Amino acid sequence: MRRLYSAVGFVLLVSGPGVAHAQDATPSSLVGASASDRQCDQDDAAVDGPALSSTPRGCSPPAAPAATTSPKRILGLIPNFTTADDTSLNRVRLTPTQKYVLALDQMFDVSAHAGNVLQAGIQQATAGQPHYTGEAFGKRLAAAEADQITSCLFIYGVLPTLLHDDPRYFRRMNGTPISRTWYAVSRTFVSRTDGGEHTFNTSQLAGQLAQASFSNIYYPRQDRTLSGAFTNWAIQLAYNSAFNVVKEFYPDVMAKLHHRTMTP
Numbered sequence: 001m002r003r004l005y006s007a008v009g010f011v012l013l014v015s016g017p018g019v020a021h022a023q024d025a026t027p028s029s030l031v032g033a034s035a036s037d038r039q040c041d042q043d044d045a046a047v048d049g050p051a052l053s054s055t056p057r058g059c060s061p062p063a064a065p066a067a068t069t070s071p072k073r074i075l076g077l078i079p080n081f082t083t084a085d086d087t088s089l090n091r092v093r094l095t096p097t098q099k100y101v102l103a104l105d106q107m108f109d110v111s112a113h114a115g116n117v118l119q120a121g122i123q124q125a126t127a128g129q130p131h132y133t134g135e136a137f138g139k140r141l142a143a144a145e146a147d148q149i150t151s152c153l154f155i156y157g158v159l160p161t162l163l164h165d166d167p168r169y170f171r172r173m174n175g176t177p178i179s180r181t182w183y184a185v186s187r188t189f190v191s192r193t194d195g196g197e198h199t200f201n202t203s204q205l206a207g208q209l210a211q212a213s214f215s216n217i218y219y220p221r222q223d224r225t226l227s228g229a230f231t232n233w234a235i236q237l238a239y240n241s242a243f244n245v246v247k248e249f250y251p252d253v254m255a256k257l258h259h260r261t262m263t264p
Contacts, residue, residue: 070171074250079112081105082156083247086170093194094168096161102168103157107149116144129228130219143218150214151236154207165203166192171248184244188237208236 070083082102084090094102106112120140122128132139160167170192172183191201212232216224 070247070251071254074246077111079106079109080247080250081109082167083169083171086172090170091196094160094166099160099167100157103152103155106152106156112148113145116141116148119144130215130223132220143215146218147211147215151208151211154210155203159203159207163202164194165199165201166194166196167203169244169247171251177249180248181245184248185241187244188241204240205237208240209233212236 074080123140124137156167212229
């Protein structure tokens with residue numbers, strides 16, 4: 001259960017500088033008005049007398065406000081850099097550099113280190129895995145940092161680049177709550193290629209397994225078991241699926257809360 005401690009640590013995190021450069025490279029502004037729309041604006045300005053209550057014939061109606069987008073942080077604390085709304089504007093192919101930037105953001109965000117400190121403290125207090133002996137807080141913290149770095153490197157950088165996969169989570173945004181929940185959970189096993197086609201999420205599954213296996217290099221001998229590696233792998237996948245559900249619905253929940261706050 002060692003990696004589940006990181007989920008608890010998230011609530012104690014401190015917001016870091018604005019990052020997520022790969023998503024910042026994705027276009028997010030509204031498309032400019034067409035020449036005909038601009039002509040309509042000019043025609044409207046030239047009309048004397050009271051303003052018309054309807055859109056002039058042949059002119060496009062005003063653009064609807066942009067939909068709520070995924071924030072870079074959940075609750076202002078938890079990193080959400082790898083999430084994007086599933087819109088045409090966000091389906092832009094990431095370059096290898098942008099994928100590695102995503103990996104670096106996940107590796108070295110302030111929250112990751114705060115969560116690792118909390119995780120190491122809980123492990124030290126409960127004598128949990130990894131089972132270092134004696135004054136082992138420093139060793140536990142180093143192991144948690146190593147786990148963080150290797151998992152992010154494999155999942156968001158190395159494997160997506162080699163396999164030409166997109167490591168981001170794309171919010172479905174519409175449908176019934178049940179269908180969206182199933183979609184979020186299934187994204188642990190289904191991802192997209194750089195070209196937008198659905199594919200088996202090898203980057204996530206193999207990346208987590210590689211991290212669990214790699215930890216055998218620095219874990220105590222009693223924790224270097226095949227069953228232990230697969231147990232940690234399964235826990236991480238379950239955590240990833242649960243967090244996908246949070247990422248899917250968080251903007252909707254915040255929008256409803258904001259609406260209730262603004263409603264007299």
